[in-house]
Amino acid sequence: MHSGDDGFVHLPAVTENPLDRTTDLPGAWSPADEEAAIYQRWVDAGYFTADVDSDKPPFTIVLPPPNVTGSLHMGHALNHTLMDLMTRRRRMQGYEVLWLPGMDHAGIATQNVVERELAGEGVSRHDLGRERFVERVWEWKAEYGGRILGQMRRLGDGVDWSRERFTMDENLSRAVQTMFKRLYDEGLIYRAERIINWCPRCQTALSDIEVEHSEDEGELASIRYGDGENSIVVATTRAETMLGDTAVAVHPDDERYAHLIGTEVELPLTGRKIPIVADSHVDPEFGTGAVKVTPAHDPNDFEIGRRHDLPMLTIMDERATITTPGPFEGLDRFEARPAIVAALREQGRIVAEKRPYLHAVGHCSRCDTVVEPRLSLQWWVKVEPLARAAGDAVRDGRTQVHPPELAKRYFDWVDNLHDWTISRQLWWGHRIPVWYGPDGELVCVGPDEEPPSGPGWTQDPDVLDTWFSSGLWPFSTLGWPESTKDLARFYPTSVLSTGYDILFFWVARMMMLGLHAMDGVQPFDHVYLHGLIRDANGKKMSKSRGNVIDPLEWMDRYGADATRFTLARGANPGADMALAEEWAAGSRNFCTKLWNATRFALMNGATVATGLPPAAELTEADRWILGRLAEVVAETDGLLEDFQFAKAVDALYHFTWDELCDWYLELAKVQLADAGRAPATRAVLGHVLEVVLRLLHPVIPFVTERLWTALTGRESIVIADWPAADASFTDPVALGRIEDLQKLISEVRRFRSDQGLKPGQRVAAQVAGPGFAAIAGHEGSLRTLARLTEPGDGFTASATVEVALSGGLARVALDLSGAVDVAAERKRLQKDLAAAQKELKQTEAKLGNEAFLAKAPADVVDKIRARREVAAADLDRISARLDELPVM
Template sequence: MTESAARTDALPNAWNPADEEAAIYQRWVSAGYFEADADSQRPPFSIVLPPPNVTGSLHMGHALNHTLMDAMSRRRRMQGYEVLWLPGMDHAGIATQNVVERELAGEGLSRHDLGRERFVERVWEWKAEYGGKILDQMKRLGDGVDWSRERFTMDEGLSRAVHTMFKRLYDDGLVYRAERIINWCPRCMTALSDIEVDHSDDDGELVSLRYGDGDDAIVVATTRAETMLGDTAVAVHPDDERYAHLVGREVELPLTGRRIPVVADSHVDPEFGTGAVKVTPAHDPNDFEIGRRHDLPMPSIMDERGVITAHGPFEGMDRFEARPAIVAALREQGRIVAEKRPYVHAVGHCSRCDTVVEPRLSLQWWVRVEPLAKAAGDAVRDGRVQVYPPELAKRYFDWVDDMHDWTISRQLWWGHRIPVWYGPNGETVCLGPDERPPSGAGWTQDPDVLDTWFSSGLWPMSTMGWPEPTADLAKFYPTSVLSTGYDILFFWVARMMMFGLYGMRDNGPQRAIPFDHIYLHGLIRDAQGKKMSKSRGNVIDPLDWMDRYGADATRFTLARGANPGADMALAEEWAAGSRNFCTKLWNASRFAMSNGATVATPVPDASELTEADRWILGRLSAVVSDVDELMERFQFAKATNVLYHFTWDEYCDWYLELAKVQLAGEHADGTRAVLGHVLDVVLRLLHPFVPFVTERLWTTLTGGESLVVADWPVGSRWGFAADAVAEAHIADVQKLVTEVRRFRSDQGLKPGQRVATRLSGAGFDAIAGHEESVRALSRLSEPGDDFAATASLEVALAEGAVVVEVDTSGTIDVAAERKRLAKDLAAAEKELKQTDGKLGNASFVDKAPADVVEKVRARRDAAVADIERIRARLDSLPS
């Protein structure tokens, strides 16, 4: 058995991902390829995985980001960098607590039945048994992360970092406790961050209420009538002359008997509604600010469960029960001026339980963000951190330049407990991680835990050992790239910037930043461009795609749509197309290897190569350069598109076909070397995106250890100078073969049917050296002594025309061909009639978008050309 046959026999006839991927991944992990060495002399490349929730599973957004991070990491590793891609999970305070509470409810228990300490133990037990399934799913996708460094935001080391950061912020006056308006979930019984609130357009009602009577009457509108019980003022714009006589006076608040002032505040929009607004400082963030400016009382009128606590007939009602009851009472008093229902307006819902969020005045812990946000903005403005695509930097500045103080306390039991103790005489003590809690009677720790974003904001440095001066921090911090969706630019990216610049400030401006580059990808949408959601039923599960098409196909599909900052419309046919690409690569590689493709023999000098060899090597050199440059600029879609078309169109569809002819001639050895060399380079370039199939093929082709640790192809070793003459001649060959194939089809010849043909003309003389290839690829046989042309074609090439004359006598069924052509002619004439009708409609031409009209014109031109071609063919057929 020959060496090439043995290598091909080592490959199954077909690539079956389910049979190969898991074993390949385990071999990579066992070999330690993904483990980083902080003592290495290689240049560092580091990236941290945005920590998924411990309760989560892999969704398509994860799959996209993980694919891109893995592609970056694999390429850098092949380039000789010491690569650290650090994995881990977020403890996901609310989500995880809800999961365990639901589990307890099934047992007839609540967390209060267990008590805090036992409940937290129960959550740890749940994590150990059920949490982190997403990590196994990451392995299926092929994530080349350093599993030896896996971290969890509640790990001892990360908890130490959290307490250290809180203590430093507290000591510097950047953490404080105060009453402010926050998002409150009456179901989860905790404050929520903005990212934990989902907004939707809900049906409600807009009720206009009259406060006061006679000349003192003033009308306000609200979608939350129940909050009027907590009104402490009515506000108008200072320049609104309609209400100038009321400013400084009081009006009676209906149902309560209280009198409340009319105040002038520039926040009020005089053009909106009646130009007057009710002010409920304890239940609306804008009203709270008005209340602060005018020193208004701020009574809360409902408890943490959303139950009315204001004295009167509505006390004890749920907020949604109280709303219609209050409207009915106001209607009875004649205070309802207008009612509009349904009234569609934006309503915030808890992202975990879908409960309507209640703005609520609450005593919470806050971060004073102004100096931190300024530093975060400056780091991008002065170029220390670069945002890709650059146009999204504006969105970043919009966030950090207008950032409000951040509420960081959560009324949960699962999470990092706030390290503050309160004494019996009003003392407040904040402790660092190495300080003992105060002793003595009456001391209690703050019951709240920190917002999950507080700990994840420390992720780039806490995972590397901060606040200790570790070798990992010295080698791999700042990280090289942060890859994430633009949708969490504010919620996570800005927080990491603030904490990194603050916590690492002693290292100097350049070493304090958490990452050198911020790469922002878009969101995944369905084929129609709609946002994916369970309610729409358009969610695509990446695990399902991996089951059916393989991890490589899933990854390649996502990478091909990854244009920086742009959303991606995703359809299943993309995945099927990517699977077909992997199959094409597999089959082409098997063919090349079965025909002796080798990397053991050096590619001969250019003088010993054919023009086809020189053409493909020149094209390969351009592809190496293009892919390298595009990946450097995070242009993953363009890079994969270049690789797709070079691999499929040029290497598989053209060079392999040309090589079949050469393998039977004097240049066979050189062709085998070129086949092997090009395949070797293509597999290296594709590896970051489709790691499994390329690994299997490359190790078979080369006998090398692994593509994971192979060299990245760049420089003169991997490519050859372009040969303009060879490129021109091969372009002519391609054009000639393509036109002949079309001509054959028009003549009704079957694809595999050989037909006697005479080739002549100046254009043919220029590429005469390729006649054997042209005839083989076009299924053209030599003309015999009795050759008599029945049809001909003239093809214009760079150096003149080629005349193609064929003898189709006896090769086609004339009657059947006439019938086929008549059917095609009827279809073309119908298309012409339809397009003429549209273009003759002035309303369509004037009103339709220009590109739509242009497409119809193009369809008409194509129909005209088809009609001419078919009629000419019919005329050429014997009667």
């Protein structure tokens, strides 16, 4: 060092390592600076564009179409990560991969967005009229729709953008009209009055998937109908609907009411007489055993009404306002409820009131309005034959559900499916292709047919349920109803990946419609069902709780790879995933570890050759890591084939971090210092890293692309071959010896830490014993990695570490004289002891909380149990060490 004229201290020039190949690799991985350019290079190269004329075996996934109004949330990020993982791996395995992207027009959601925009301008859709309103929605879609597709690029989705679809595209609309016409002609679509879910705010029928149930506070009122011995008491949370009662029902075997069956009772406040009927649907053990029957405003009552031919009185309009003439006419349903209870109370007919009373209430998923069951004339799909075929396809193995235990839920649903209401009272969507004539005629029109015209002919004003068009997605996107090359090549699709929460709704509909349209050929071979994302405490994410995690923020902070790695590592089939930001930080650290390992390899001349040196020219450490690599390749393959993503990613994590980086790289440093061993070590190090990068690429595509191209000098890891397990270097003897070496080094390191020695502090030591004799060839590595020097003259052992190895006991005698500051060590240990005591107390408190154990996911509870065990072990260890220290 010397001081220059500028006053700064100047270091001597660093001698360049002639083997250093890191010239194209920065000192640190910067996702924000590199990910977008890498992704665009992939797209421009056409890596994700499927070749319909290829002779490779096909592998197809159609992206579950996100709503055109949507943005990327953590559930999307999880599912997209898993689909990208599957498609990237299959591409590397030599398949012709089609991952087809697109969006759903999302009828209610999109119409609501545009209507809110119009309201801000002081106009409604009715002011514009239907045609102009639909034009306005298309304008909104062009300007704002599809944000999520751009966000998919950030995540790294390897989709075929040349085949992007939208459920309102002309060819998809043709598919919808064709399917409607076919089902109508076969008698599987019909029009009828039935009870439906109705949103008074959105002014439309809703499918079951669009209704969210919550436990709401209400009032349970018990009301006496009639007087004297012939009176009967019913209980209800919806007193306003009594205006539409047309019967009281009891169980036919209920002796309490046997004398009343077939008689009539006066309905309070109305003066109407209604019958008392016997129906086996009634539960005699619930409440009084008697129920009011309102066929036009309750699905169960509707069925009772049909069985007993009861009148069906609609007492509310589309806005849930009372229409029955009298004192309550014009009141909103929630205004009418307390008014009716008050009137009944005045007449002495309220027998009991329970308030608050928690009960399940359905809400519109779009606007949170309480849903109103309502009798309405709608279009329906007769699902029985379609659902039976959907069940058979899973039962006979044409479609396999993963995890298999969720197949039971699927059967529970399809085997008990009710007819599906497919009409929606909206303007945005696929309009129902039915025309009505002036004399009551009804004509269903196919895509190649001219609709009837002339005075009095009008088209049905309703549109189809969004789930009808998305139910055609696996084949309509490939060109159906035309016999396209894409359809012949890529149908049936290979895997459907989606959350288990829409197994019943979307998956079942695709199965029903796909099997019917494609002559019994299933829409997908495998259905993989992942769980839901929850916060670190296992709570459901919601804006009201303030615990929603935005994947875009994670990508900004940690990069797309770290976000993907975190999600994939938690993706156990069918199980919910607890998520915390600290795990994303840990995943970023993993990417950094991989980056630094590759830079180290390049700095030291690691090569990726066509072959490795013969096994005889390799050290035991080399043969150990190559043998472990073969095991990990085989393990990863097996787990990914079984959709065990979390286990596969965890295996790769531990191999990469614990074995490759923490052990082999350290052993390689010793070998690289030996001129005779260095060339083989460079070859092994380059080979192992190159294979690991390919194994990790489907999970963390960006950083692996950058590192792999720098390491190999080849075009892209996207089109590299998937690794095959090579067991030719497997050496059980080497495996055992390296495991013994690891155990010995770990125990010496642990002992050093317990003694308060600094990590770099070297200590003189003697090593002996039969266990050590078996691994004596690794003494240099032991001394380097455990920071042990040769004993020298005057060596006096003050402590001994004894470790049981496979060949017997190994003894490491250390001279610690003057190496430990007793006062400082005692202070440090007391601080650690207090932390361990606090951790033990907190974990035991949680595990002793029955309410917490009842609600928390199993994996969260397991992690707390593991923390308690670690804390207890730390407590014992630290206490023992304190006892060993000399008293000052």
